[in-house]
Amino acid sequence: MAIEDVTLRYGDANGVLALDDVSLKVAKNEFCVIVGPSGCGKSSLLYLAAGLNDATSGVIKVDGREVIEPGPDRGMVFQSYTLFPWLTVRANIEYGPKRKGLPAEQRRQIVDQYLNEVGLAPFADHYPAQLSGGMKQRVAIARALANDPAVLLMDEPFGALDSQTRGTMQKLLLRVWERQQKTVLFVTHDIDEALVLGDRVLVMTARPGKIKAEIKVDIPRPRSMDVILEPDFIALKRRILGLLHDEIDEDH
Numbered sequence: 652m653a654i655e656d657v658t659l660r661y662g663d664a665n666g667v668l669a670l671d672d673v674s675l676k677v678a679k680n681e682f683c684v685i686v687g688p689s690g691c692g693k694s695s696l697l698y699l700a701a702g703l704n705d706a707t708s709g710v711i712k713v714d715g716r717e718v719i720e721p722g723p724d725r726g727m728v729f730q731s732y733t734l735f736p737w738l739t740v741r742a743n744i745e746y747g748p749k750r751k752g753l754p755a756e757q758r759r760q761i762v763d764q765y766l767n768e769v770g771l772a773p774f775a776d777h778y779p780a781q782l783s784g785g786m787k788q789r790v791a792i793a794r795a796l797a798n799d800p801a802v803l804l805m806d807e808p809f810g811a812l813d814s815q816t817r818g819t820m821q822k823l824l825l826r827v828w829e830r831q832q833k834t835v836l837f838v839t840h841d842i843d844e845a846l847v848l849g850d851r852v853l854v855m856t857a858r859p860g861k862i863k864a865e866i867k868v869d870i871p872r873p874r875s876m877d878v879i880l881e882p883d884f885i886a887l888k889r890r891i892l893g894l895l896h897d898e899i900d901e902d903h
């Protein structure tokens with residue numbers, strides 16, 4: 652996936668400049684994380700990549716094709732739960748494969764695989780309203796993966812969860828990603844989360860957002876949550892915190 656010279660201004664020529672000439676590439680099967688101060692344009696960038704908004708200038712390409720609208724090549728998991736409330740867990744996960752016209756037996760296999768992957772097989776026939784926040788996000792992840800997207804776009808997917816559930820979800824995503832090897836662009840303001848999950852962390856400047864620094868996370872996989880105690884991890888965290896503090900200081 653390639654984001655090339657993307658600028659985004661909301662409203663007219665005097666409107667808010669949210670993104671200023673942002674370029675980045677996410678390699679196949681790479682887990683790339685974006686962190687940045689509040690309001691720097693992280694969500695705006697993911698919305699553009701999802702095809703939910705148009706850039707003022709620049710292009711975004713997935714497998715060489717320009718993004719002009721939402722499509723099944725990009726799976727989305729956002730902070731607010733975006734499940735279809737009138738469909739069961741199974742039907743939510745089956746939605747993408749059904750739209751693709753896959754035969755019923757293949758759909759069943761795919762749905763069963765991802766239900767198991769996120770530990771929700773016993774809840775297949777429940778409706779979203781009967782699930783906790785963490786369970787809903789697990790369905791959202793299963794639903795996005797079941798569609799076999801080229802890129803998974805995740806915008807603060809665990810932001811609304813309590814810290815314990817958040818940790819559980821990070822572990823689950825680590826495990827699923829290490830098995831499924833998807834290309835992921837993940838936005839968070841949580842540095843631990845960024846370093847536990849990512850192969851690379853991009854730090855953005857305060858608004859208008861630009862890419863300020865790129866940090867490779869050379870922590871071996873499979874990773875456990877215990878990596879946060881290791882000196883290499885703490886050194887990377889300190890570096891990112893420094894970069895973010897500079898941004899916040901400059902902004903005030």
Ligand SMILES: Nc1ncnc2c1ncn2[C@@H]1O[C@H](COP(=O)(O)OP(=O)(O)OP(=O)(O)O)[C@@H](O)[C@H]1O
Binds near residue numbers: 669858
């Ligand atoms: N629809 C909109 N119209 C006008 N301005 C907007 C719109 N959406 C976002 N903005 C502005 O663009 C900037 C970037 O917003 P965005 O939500 O992308 O930032 P963010 O980095 O995701 O923030 P946070 O971490 O707080 O969620 C902000 O200043 C915001 O106020």
